[in-house]
Amino acid sequence: MGAKPSTTAIIPHMAVSAAHQNLRTLCLIRLIPFGGQLLSAAYLYRFTDIDLPWVALAMLLVLFAAVIVTTWWRSNKPSPISEGEFFAHLIVDVLIFSLLLYHTGGATNPFVSYYLVPVIIAAITLPRSLTLVTGLLCLAAYSGLLFWHIPVPDLEPVSADGHLMHQADTLNIHVVGMWLNFAVSAVLIIVFVTRMAESVRAREQALIQQKAAEKERQLEDEQLLAVATLAASATHDLGTPLNTVRLIADDWWQMAVTETNREYLEDMQTIASQVERCQQTLKKLTETARNLSTQQWTQSSARHYFTELVDRWLLMRPDVVADVDIDSAADDRPVRFHPSLSASIHNILNNAADASPSSVTISIHWDASQAVIEVRDQGAGIAPEHLASRSGMQLSDKPAGLGLGLFLSRAILSRHGGSIDIEPQPSGGTLAIIRLPLWNSDEGIEQP
Numbered sequence: 361m362g363a364k365p366s367t368t369a370i371i372p373h374m375a376v377s378a379a380h381q382n383l384r385t386l387c388l389i390r391l392i393p394f395g396g397q398l399l400s401a402a403y404l405y406r407f408t409d410i411d412l413p414w415v416a417l418a419m420l421l422v423l424f425a426a427v428i429v430t431t432w433w434r435s436n437k438p439s440p441i442s443e444g445e446f447f448a449h450l451i452v453d454v455l456i457f458s459l460l461l462y463h464t465g466g467a468t469n470p471f472v473s474y475y476l477v478p479v480i481i482a483a484i485t486l487p488r489s490l491t492l493v494t495g496l497l498c499l500a501a502y503s504g505l506l507f508w509h510i511p512v513p514d515l516e517p518v519s520a521d522g523h524l525m526h527q528a529d530t531l532n533i534h535v536v537g538m539w540l541n542f543a544v545s546a547v548l549i550i551v552f553v554t555r556m557a558e559s560v561r562a563r564e565q566a567l568i569q570q571k572a573a574e575k576e577r578q579l580e581d582e583q584l585l586a587v588a589t590l591a592a593s594a595t596h597d598l599g600t601p602l603n604t605v606r607l608i609a610d611d612w613w614q615m616a617v618t619e620t621n622r623e624y625l626e627d628m629q630t631i632a633s634q635v636e637r638c639q640q641t642l643k644k645l646t647e648t649a650r651n652l653s654t655q656q657w658t659q660s661s662a663r664h665y666f667t668e669l670v671d672r673w674l675l676m677r678p679d680v681v682a683d684v685d686i687d688s689a690a691d692d693r694p695v696r697f698h699p700s701l702s703a704s705i706h707n708i709l710n711n712a713a714d715a716s717p718s719s720v721t722i723s724i725h726w727d728a729s730q731a732v733i734e735v736r737d738q739g740a741g742i743a744p745e746h747l748a749s750r751s752g753m754q755l756s757d758k759p760a761g762l763g764l765g766l767f768l769s770r771a772i773l774s775r776h777g778g779s780i781d782i783e784p785q786p787s788g789g790t791l792a793i794i795r796l797p798l799w800n801s802d803e804g805i806e807q808p
Contacts (some may be wrong), residue, residue, distance in 0.1 A: 379441035382485050386449060387432045389481070393474050394424050397460055397625025400471075408530045410512060413463050420463070426458050451480045451497065458501040466509020467502060467535055474540075475502055479546050481555040491554050495546045502542055506535065598642060606635045637676075662798065664693045666724045669702055673709050680713040680720055687725035695731075695798050698776050704769040708735055708780065708792050711766065716789065719766065726798060733794040741784045 372648040401417055404410050414449055424781045431449060434441075454475070461469050482494040613628040660668075663686065716738040723734040770780050777797040785791055 377380045378644070379446065380435050383431060383441060383449065386446075386453075386481065387428055387435065389477065390424070390428050390431070390453065392422070393460075393471065393477075394428065394606070395419060396471060397464075400464075412512065413510060416463050417460070420456065420460050420616075424460075427456065428721075443486055443490065444566060446799075447482070447486055447494070450494055451488075452495055453500060454478055454494070456504065461505055462509050464510070464511035465804060466505035468509075468512070468538065472502065472505070472538070475499075476545055477544060479549050480553065483549050486555045488550070488554050491550055493592065495550045499546060499776075500545055502539060506539060507698065522537040539575075541796060569604055582763065598638070602635055602638050602642070606632070606639070609635060659694070661691070661692045662695045662726055664699060664729070665695060666733075669705060670722060670724075672702075673706050676706075676711070677713050677717075680717050682720045682722055685723045690726050691728075693726075693798065695729070697796070698772075700772045700779070701776060701796065704772045705733065707766070707769045708733075708794060712737035712739075712790070715741075729798060731796045731798055733796070735792040735794070736785070736789060738789040741790050 396589045397417075398421055401414075401421070404412065405414060419620060457474060462468075465541070466472075479491070479495045479498055482491040486494070531725065609628060609631045613632060665687055672681075672688070674680065674682060709720070709722070719738045721734075721736040723736075725732055766782075773780050773794065773796070779795045781793045783791045
Protein backbone atom coordinates (compact mmCIF):
# COMPACT_ATOMS: atom_id res chain seq x y z
CA MET A 361 0.00 0.00 0.00
CA GLY A 362 1.34 3.48 0.76
CA ALA A 363 4.25 2.12 2.71
CA LYS A 364 7.39 1.02 1.00
CA PRO A 365 8.92 2.73 -2.01
CA SER A 366 7.23 1.55 -5.11
CA THR A 367 9.09 -0.41 -7.74
CA THR A 368 6.19 -0.41 -10.15
CA ALA A 369 7.30 0.56 -13.64
CA ILE A 370 6.04 3.93 -14.80
CA ILE A 371 4.62 3.76 -18.31
CA PRO A 372 2.73 6.29 -20.41
CA HIS A 373 -0.64 7.24 -18.88
CA MET A 374 0.77 6.12 -15.50
CA ALA A 375 0.30 2.57 -14.31
CA VAL A 376 0.54 3.93 -10.77
CA SER A 377 1.83 2.02 -7.79
CA ALA A 378 -0.24 1.30 -4.69
CA ALA A 379 1.47 4.16 -2.82
CA HIS A 380 0.60 6.68 -5.55
CA GLN A 381 -2.97 5.40 -5.66
CA ASN A 382 -3.26 5.71 -1.87
CA LEU A 383 -2.09 9.31 -2.04
CA ARG A 384 -4.73 10.08 -4.67
CA THR A 385 -7.37 8.45 -2.48
CA LEU A 386 -6.21 10.61 0.44
CA CYS A 387 -6.77 13.69 -1.72
CA LEU A 388 -10.34 12.60 -2.41
CA ILE A 389 -10.95 11.93 1.28
CA ARG A 390 -9.62 15.40 2.14
CA LEU A 391 -12.37 16.91 0.00
CA ILE A 392 -14.95 15.74 2.57
CA PRO A 393 -13.72 17.79 5.58
CA PHE A 394 -12.67 20.64 3.29
CA GLY A 395 -16.09 20.80 1.64
CA GLY A 396 -17.87 20.37 4.96
CA GLN A 397 -15.94 23.18 6.62
CA LEU A 398 -16.31 25.43 3.57
CA LEU A 399 -20.08 24.93 3.31
CA SER A 400 -20.54 25.30 7.06
CA ALA A 401 -18.54 28.52 7.14
CA ALA A 402 -20.47 29.91 4.16
CA TYR A 403 -23.81 29.07 5.75
CA LEU A 404 -22.89 30.54 9.13
CA TYR A 405 -21.48 33.68 7.55
CA ARG A 406 -24.48 34.24 5.29
CA PHE A 407 -27.48 33.15 7.36
CA THR A 408 -26.51 33.51 11.06
CA ASP A 409 -25.14 36.13 13.38
CA ILE A 410 -22.48 33.83 14.86
CA ASP A 411 -19.23 35.72 15.20
CA LEU A 412 -16.24 33.62 14.12
CA PRO A 413 -12.63 34.56 13.23
CA TRP A 414 -13.52 34.64 9.54
CA VAL A 415 -10.13 35.85 8.32
CA ALA A 416 -8.26 33.05 10.11
CA LEU A 417 -10.76 30.47 8.84
CA ALA A 418 -10.44 31.75 5.27
CA MET A 419 -6.64 31.53 5.44
CA LEU A 420 -6.82 27.97 6.82
CA LEU A 421 -9.24 26.88 4.09
CA VAL A 422 -6.96 28.36 1.42
CA LEU A 423 -4.03 26.51 3.01
CA PHE A 424 -6.06 23.29 3.06
CA ALA A 425 -6.93 23.71 -0.64
CA ALA A 426 -3.27 24.31 -1.48
CA VAL A 427 -2.30 21.13 0.39
CA ILE A 428 -4.89 19.12 -1.56
CA VAL A 429 -3.69 20.46 -4.91
CA THR A 430 -0.02 19.90 -4.01
CA THR A 431 -0.71 16.34 -2.87
CA TRP A 432 -2.57 15.55 -6.09
CA TRP A 433 0.38 16.90 -8.08
CA ARG A 434 2.75 14.75 -6.00
CA SER A 435 0.68 11.62 -6.60
CA ASN A 436 1.25 12.04 -10.34
CA LYS A 437 5.02 12.26 -10.04
CA PRO A 438 6.87 9.00 -10.88
CA SER A 439 9.28 9.12 -7.91
CA PRO A 440 8.58 6.52 -5.17
CA ILE A 441 6.45 7.43 -2.16
CA SER A 442 7.89 6.13 1.09
CA GLU A 443 6.12 5.25 4.33
CA GLY A 444 7.58 8.36 5.95
CA GLU A 445 6.24 10.65 3.23
CA PHE A 446 2.74 9.21 3.41
CA PHE A 447 2.85 9.51 7.21
CA ALA A 448 3.84 13.18 6.84
CA HIS A 449 0.76 13.81 4.67
CA LEU A 450 -1.46 12.40 7.43
CA ILE A 451 0.23 14.57 10.06
CA VAL A 452 -0.37 17.67 7.91
CA ASP A 453 -4.06 16.71 7.77
CA VAL A 454 -4.23 16.38 11.55
CA LEU A 455 -2.55 19.76 12.12
CA ILE A 456 -4.73 21.69 9.64
CA PHE A 457 -7.89 20.03 10.92
CA SER A 458 -6.91 20.84 14.52
CA LEU A 459 -6.42 24.52 13.63
CA LEU A 460 -9.84 24.60 11.95
CA LEU A 461 -11.48 23.06 15.01
CA TYR A 462 -9.63 25.44 17.34
CA HIS A 463 -11.31 28.40 15.63
CA THR A 464 -14.76 26.73 15.50
CA GLY A 465 -15.59 25.46 18.96
CA GLY A 466 -12.90 22.83 19.57
CA ALA A 467 -14.16 19.52 20.96
CA THR A 468 -17.76 20.78 20.83
CA ASN A 469 -17.63 20.93 17.02
CA PRO A 470 -19.59 17.98 15.57
CA PHE A 471 -16.81 17.44 12.98
CA VAL A 472 -14.37 16.45 15.74
CA SER A 473 -15.06 12.75 15.07
CA TYR A 474 -13.13 13.14 11.79
CA TYR A 475 -9.99 12.53 13.85
CA LEU A 476 -10.73 8.82 13.44
CA VAL A 477 -10.21 9.02 9.67
CA PRO A 478 -6.40 9.59 9.76
CA VAL A 479 -6.11 6.76 12.30
CA ILE A 480 -8.03 4.38 10.02
CA ILE A 481 -5.98 5.38 6.97
CA ALA A 482 -2.75 4.86 8.90
CA ALA A 483 -3.92 1.45 10.14
CA ILE A 484 -4.62 0.31 6.58
CA THR A 485 -1.55 1.71 4.85
CA LEU A 486 1.24 2.11 7.42
CA PRO A 487 3.04 -0.19 9.88
CA ARG A 488 1.83 -0.48 13.46
CA SER A 489 4.44 1.93 14.88
CA LEU A 490 3.44 4.84 12.62
CA THR A 491 -0.23 4.04 13.17
CA LEU A 492 0.33 4.30 16.92
CA VAL A 493 2.04 7.69 16.52
CA THR A 494 -0.86 8.93 14.37
CA GLY A 495 -3.40 7.74 16.95
CA LEU A 496 -1.54 9.36 19.85
CA LEU A 497 -1.23 12.64 17.95
CA CYS A 498 -4.96 12.68 17.17
CA LEU A 499 -5.81 11.86 20.78
CA ALA A 500 -3.50 14.62 22.03
CA ALA A 501 -5.07 17.14 19.64
CA TYR A 502 -8.57 16.11 20.68
CA SER A 503 -7.64 16.37 24.36
CA GLY A 504 -6.12 19.81 23.88
CA LEU A 505 -9.25 21.07 22.15
CA LEU A 506 -11.25 20.19 25.26
CA PHE A 507 -9.52 23.04 27.08
CA TRP A 508 -8.16 25.39 24.42
CA HIS A 509 -10.44 26.62 21.65
CA ILE A 510 -12.41 29.66 20.53
CA PRO A 511 -15.94 28.97 21.77
CA VAL A 512 -18.97 29.11 19.52
CA PRO A 513 -22.02 29.94 21.67
CA ASP A 514 -24.41 27.78 19.67
CA LEU A 515 -22.11 24.78 20.18
CA GLU A 516 -21.41 25.26 23.89
CA PRO A 517 -23.17 23.00 26.42
CA VAL A 518 -26.23 24.41 28.18
CA SER A 519 -26.79 24.09 31.92
CA ALA A 520 -29.94 22.64 33.44
CA ASP A 521 -31.47 26.11 33.87
CA GLY A 522 -30.92 26.91 30.19
CA HIS A 523 -27.88 29.15 30.59
CA LEU A 524 -24.66 28.70 28.58
CA MET A 525 -21.83 27.20 30.58
CA HIS A 526 -18.48 28.95 30.73
CA GLN A 527 -15.53 27.47 28.83
CA ALA A 528 -13.97 26.16 32.03
CA ASP A 529 -17.19 24.31 32.80
CA THR A 530 -17.72 22.78 29.39
CA LEU A 531 -16.34 19.35 30.35
CA ASN A 532 -19.82 17.97 30.85
CA ILE A 533 -20.70 14.31 30.53
CA HIS A 534 -21.57 14.59 26.83
CA VAL A 535 -18.27 16.14 25.77
CA VAL A 536 -16.22 13.82 27.97
CA GLY A 537 -18.22 10.88 26.65
CA MET A 538 -17.41 11.89 23.07
CA TRP A 539 -13.71 12.07 23.95
CA LEU A 540 -13.81 8.68 25.67
CA ASN A 541 -15.64 7.15 22.70
CA PHE A 542 -12.94 8.49 20.39
CA ALA A 543 -10.15 7.10 22.59
CA VAL A 544 -11.71 3.62 22.71
CA SER A 545 -12.39 3.64 18.96
CA ALA A 546 -8.80 4.70 18.22
CA VAL A 547 -7.42 1.88 20.39
CA LEU A 548 -9.63 -0.69 18.66
CA ILE A 549 -8.55 0.56 15.25
CA ILE A 550 -4.85 0.52 16.13
CA VAL A 551 -5.02 -2.98 17.62
CA PHE A 552 -7.43 -4.83 15.36
CA VAL A 553 -7.62 -2.97 12.05
CA THR A 554 -3.83 -2.81 11.93
CA ARG A 555 -3.63 -6.55 12.53
CA MET A 556 -6.18 -7.27 9.79
CA ALA A 557 -4.38 -4.93 7.38
CA GLU A 558 -1.07 -6.67 8.07
CA SER A 559 -2.75 -10.02 7.40
CA VAL A 560 -4.13 -8.74 4.09
CA ARG A 561 -0.72 -7.38 3.08
CA ALA A 562 0.90 -10.70 3.98
CA ARG A 563 -1.61 -12.58 1.82
CA GLU A 564 -1.05 -10.16 -1.04
CA GLN A 565 2.71 -10.64 -0.76
CA ALA A 566 2.29 -14.42 -0.70
CA LEU A 567 0.07 -14.19 -3.78
CA ILE A 568 2.67 -12.07 -5.57
CA GLN A 569 5.38 -14.59 -4.72
CA GLN A 570 3.15 -17.46 -5.85
CA LYS A 571 2.48 -15.75 -9.18
CA ALA A 572 6.19 -15.09 -9.62
CA ALA A 573 6.96 -18.76 -8.91
CA GLU A 574 4.27 -19.86 -11.36
CA LYS A 575 5.66 -17.54 -14.01
CA GLU A 576 9.16 -18.89 -13.43
CA ARG A 577 7.79 -22.44 -13.58
CA GLN A 578 6.01 -21.63 -16.84
CA LEU A 579 9.19 -20.20 -18.34
CA GLU A 580 11.11 -23.25 -17.18
CA ASP A 581 8.49 -25.54 -18.74
CA GLU A 582 8.78 -23.66 -22.02
CA GLN A 583 12.56 -24.07 -21.97
CA LEU A 584 12.20 -27.77 -21.15
CA LEU A 585 9.74 -28.21 -23.99
CA ALA A 586 12.12 -26.50 -26.39
CA VAL A 587 15.03 -28.69 -25.28
CA ALA A 588 12.85 -31.83 -25.43
CA THR A 589 11.79 -30.93 -28.97
CA LEU A 590 15.40 -30.47 -29.99
CA ALA A 591 16.33 -33.76 -28.31
CA ALA A 592 13.58 -35.63 -30.16
CA SER A 593 14.72 -34.10 -33.43
CA ALA A 594 18.34 -34.95 -32.65
CA THR A 595 17.39 -38.55 -31.83
CA HIS A 596 15.73 -38.91 -35.21
CA ASP A 597 18.46 -37.09 -37.12
CA LEU A 598 21.34 -38.96 -35.47
CA GLY A 599 19.82 -42.41 -35.80
CA THR A 600 20.56 -42.86 -39.52
CA PRO A 601 24.16 -41.48 -39.46
CA LEU A 602 25.01 -43.67 -36.47
CA ASN A 603 23.65 -46.75 -38.21
CA THR A 604 25.74 -45.89 -41.27
CA VAL A 605 28.87 -45.43 -39.15
CA ARG A 606 28.12 -48.72 -37.39
CA LEU A 607 27.85 -50.61 -40.69
CA ILE A 608 31.10 -49.11 -42.00
CA ALA A 609 32.84 -49.83 -38.70
CA ASP A 610 31.67 -53.47 -38.87
CA ASP A 611 32.99 -53.78 -42.41
CA TRP A 612 36.35 -52.30 -41.41
CA TRP A 613 36.51 -54.58 -38.40
CA GLN A 614 35.93 -57.64 -40.63
CA MET A 615 38.63 -56.39 -43.01
CA ALA A 616 41.04 -55.89 -40.11
CA VAL A 617 40.41 -59.44 -38.91
CA THR A 618 40.67 -61.20 -42.27
CA GLU A 619 43.38 -59.14 -43.92
CA THR A 620 46.75 -57.77 -42.95
CA ASN A 621 45.43 -54.59 -41.30
CA ARG A 622 45.32 -56.09 -37.83
CA GLU A 623 47.03 -53.01 -36.38
CA TYR A 624 43.67 -51.23 -36.89
CA LEU A 625 41.68 -53.90 -35.07
CA GLU A 626 41.76 -52.15 -31.70
CA ASP A 627 40.73 -48.83 -33.28
CA MET A 628 37.83 -50.50 -35.06
CA GLN A 629 36.67 -52.11 -31.84
CA THR A 630 36.82 -48.71 -30.11
CA ILE A 631 34.79 -47.08 -32.86
CA ALA A 632 32.20 -49.86 -32.73
CA SER A 633 31.88 -49.67 -28.94
CA GLN A 634 31.50 -45.89 -29.00
CA VAL A 635 28.85 -46.05 -31.72
CA GLU A 636 27.04 -48.70 -29.68
CA ARG A 637 27.18 -46.39 -26.68
CA CYS A 638 25.71 -43.52 -28.72
CA GLN A 639 22.90 -45.75 -29.94
CA GLN A 640 22.14 -46.93 -26.41
CA THR A 641 22.07 -43.32 -25.23
CA LEU A 642 19.62 -42.36 -27.96
CA LYS A 643 17.50 -45.40 -27.12
CA LYS A 644 17.52 -44.42 -23.47
CA LEU A 645 16.55 -40.87 -24.40
CA THR A 646 13.60 -42.15 -26.42
CA GLU A 647 12.46 -44.44 -23.59
CA THR A 648 12.74 -41.63 -21.06
CA ALA A 649 10.70 -39.32 -23.26
CA ARG A 650 8.05 -42.04 -23.61
CA ASN A 651 7.98 -42.51 -19.83
CA LEU A 652 7.71 -38.77 -19.33
CA SER A 653 4.65 -38.61 -21.55
CA THR A 654 2.96 -41.57 -19.84
CA GLN A 655 4.01 -40.53 -16.30
CA GLN A 656 5.35 -44.00 -15.44
CA TRP A 657 7.16 -44.15 -12.10
CA THR A 658 9.87 -46.58 -11.02
CA GLN A 659 9.03 -48.51 -7.85
CA SER A 660 11.81 -50.10 -5.81
CA SER A 661 13.43 -50.15 -2.40
CA ALA A 662 15.61 -47.19 -1.52
CA ARG A 663 18.86 -49.17 -1.22
CA HIS A 664 18.23 -51.14 -4.42
CA TYR A 665 17.36 -48.01 -6.38
CA PHE A 666 20.45 -46.04 -5.36
CA THR A 667 22.78 -49.05 -5.65
CA GLU A 668 21.54 -49.81 -9.16
CA LEU A 669 21.73 -46.10 -10.02
CA VAL A 670 25.41 -45.89 -9.11
CA ASP A 671 26.33 -49.31 -10.56
CA ARG A 672 24.72 -48.44 -13.88
CA TRP A 673 26.64 -45.18 -13.98
CA LEU A 674 29.94 -46.91 -13.17
CA LEU A 675 29.36 -49.30 -16.07
CA MET A 676 28.93 -46.32 -18.38
CA ARG A 677 32.03 -44.63 -16.96
CA PRO A 678 34.68 -47.36 -16.49
CA ASP A 679 37.38 -44.69 -16.58
CA VAL A 680 36.24 -43.16 -13.28
CA VAL A 681 37.72 -43.94 -9.86
CA ALA A 682 34.81 -43.45 -7.45
CA ASP A 683 34.50 -43.83 -3.69
CA VAL A 684 30.87 -44.80 -3.08
CA ASP A 685 29.19 -44.77 0.35
CA ILE A 686 25.53 -45.84 0.45
CA ASP A 687 24.11 -45.64 3.97
CA SER A 688 23.79 -49.20 5.26
CA ALA A 689 22.13 -48.19 8.53
CA ALA A 690 19.11 -46.47 6.97
CA ASP A 691 15.80 -48.30 6.71
CA ASP A 692 15.38 -49.93 3.30
CA ARG A 693 11.95 -48.42 2.69
CA PRO A 694 9.91 -48.76 -0.54
CA VAL A 695 10.14 -45.71 -2.78
CA ARG A 696 8.96 -44.45 -6.16
CA PHE A 697 10.92 -42.18 -8.47
CA HIS A 698 10.16 -40.62 -11.80
CA PRO A 699 12.40 -42.10 -14.54
CA SER A 700 13.77 -38.69 -15.49
CA LEU A 701 15.41 -38.36 -12.06
CA SER A 702 17.99 -41.09 -12.72
CA ALA A 703 19.13 -39.30 -15.89
CA SER A 704 19.37 -36.05 -13.94
CA ILE A 705 21.51 -37.67 -11.24
CA HIS A 706 23.70 -39.38 -13.84
CA ASN A 707 24.31 -36.00 -15.43
CA ILE A 708 25.56 -34.58 -12.12
CA LEU A 709 27.79 -37.63 -11.68
CA ASN A 710 29.13 -37.18 -15.21
CA ASN A 711 29.97 -33.56 -14.49
CA ALA A 712 31.99 -34.65 -11.46
CA ALA A 713 33.68 -37.41 -13.44
CA ASP A 714 34.59 -35.03 -16.25
CA ALA A 715 36.09 -32.62 -13.72
CA SER A 716 38.25 -35.23 -11.94
CA PRO A 717 37.92 -38.82 -13.25
CA SER A 718 40.55 -40.05 -10.81
CA SER A 719 38.71 -38.87 -7.69
CA VAL A 720 34.93 -38.77 -7.30
CA THR A 721 33.26 -39.27 -3.91
CA ILE A 722 29.58 -40.27 -3.77
CA SER A 723 27.70 -40.36 -0.46
CA ILE A 724 24.02 -41.35 -0.29
CA HIS A 725 21.85 -41.38 2.82
CA TRP A 726 18.14 -40.98 3.52
CA ASP A 727 15.53 -40.77 6.24
CA ALA A 728 11.75 -41.08 6.29
CA SER A 729 11.14 -37.98 4.17
CA GLN A 730 14.06 -37.35 1.82
CA ALA A 731 17.25 -38.74 0.32
CA VAL A 732 20.47 -36.73 0.11
CA ILE A 733 23.13 -37.47 -2.52
CA GLU A 734 26.48 -35.72 -2.10
CA VAL A 735 28.84 -35.75 -5.09
CA ARG A 736 32.32 -34.35 -4.55
CA ASP A 737 35.06 -33.90 -7.15
CA GLN A 738 38.58 -32.48 -7.10
CA GLY A 739 38.36 -30.51 -10.34
CA ALA A 740 38.84 -26.82 -11.05
CA GLY A 741 35.33 -25.95 -9.84
CA ILE A 742 32.62 -23.83 -11.43
CA ALA A 743 33.15 -20.15 -12.23
CA PRO A 744 31.39 -17.82 -9.73
CA GLU A 745 29.24 -16.20 -12.41
CA HIS A 746 27.97 -19.64 -13.48
CA LEU A 747 27.52 -20.76 -9.89
CA ALA A 748 25.39 -17.69 -9.14
CA SER A 749 22.97 -18.52 -11.94
CA ARG A 750 20.29 -20.46 -10.07
CA SER A 751 17.81 -20.63 -12.93
CA GLY A 752 17.65 -20.36 -16.66
CA MET A 753 20.25 -21.43 -19.18
CA GLN A 754 23.92 -21.05 -18.31
CA LEU A 755 27.17 -21.66 -20.08
CA SER A 756 29.28 -24.67 -19.23
CA ASP A 757 32.87 -24.46 -18.00
CA LYS A 758 33.73 -27.50 -20.12
CA PRO A 759 35.38 -26.61 -23.45
CA ALA A 760 32.69 -28.33 -25.54
CA GLY A 761 29.84 -27.93 -23.09
CA LEU A 762 26.64 -25.97 -23.65
CA GLY A 763 25.43 -26.01 -20.04
CA LEU A 764 22.21 -27.86 -20.90
CA GLY A 765 22.94 -30.72 -18.53
CA LEU A 766 22.99 -28.79 -15.29
CA PHE A 767 20.02 -26.70 -16.35
CA LEU A 768 17.93 -29.77 -17.20
CA SER A 769 18.97 -31.59 -14.03
CA ARG A 770 18.02 -28.63 -11.87
CA ALA A 771 14.70 -28.18 -13.69
CA ILE A 772 13.71 -31.85 -13.49
CA LEU A 773 14.67 -32.12 -9.82
CA SER A 774 12.64 -29.01 -9.06
CA ARG A 775 9.59 -30.34 -10.92
CA HIS A 776 9.55 -33.41 -8.68
CA GLY A 777 10.11 -31.64 -5.36
CA GLY A 778 13.88 -32.01 -5.29
CA SER A 779 16.74 -29.54 -5.36
CA ILE A 780 20.43 -29.28 -6.09
CA ASP A 781 23.01 -27.00 -4.48
CA ILE A 782 26.47 -26.49 -5.97
CA GLU A 783 29.14 -25.46 -3.46
CA PRO A 784 32.82 -24.72 -4.16
CA GLN A 785 35.17 -26.40 -1.70
CA PRO A 786 38.00 -24.53 0.08
CA SER A 787 40.44 -27.34 -0.72
CA GLY A 788 39.45 -27.30 -4.39
CA GLY A 789 36.77 -29.00 -6.41
CA THR A 790 33.01 -28.85 -6.14
CA LEU A 791 30.36 -30.39 -3.90
CA ALA A 792 26.93 -31.06 -5.42
CA ILE A 793 24.15 -31.81 -2.91
CA ILE A 794 21.01 -33.39 -4.37
CA ARG A 795 17.87 -33.64 -2.23
CA LEU A 796 14.98 -35.89 -3.28
CA PRO A 797 11.62 -36.36 -1.53
CA LEU A 798 10.82 -40.02 -0.93
CA TRP A 799 7.43 -41.29 -2.12
CA ASN A 800 6.61 -44.83 -1.06
CA SER A 801 4.01 -47.20 -2.40
CA ASP A 802 1.52 -46.29 0.35
CA GLU A 803 1.67 -42.54 -0.22
CA GLY A 804 0.19 -40.35 -2.90
CA ILE A 805 2.61 -39.22 -5.56
CA GLU A 806 2.70 -35.56 -6.40
CA GLN A 807 2.32 -35.22 -10.11
CA PRO A 808 3.84 -32.22 -11.83
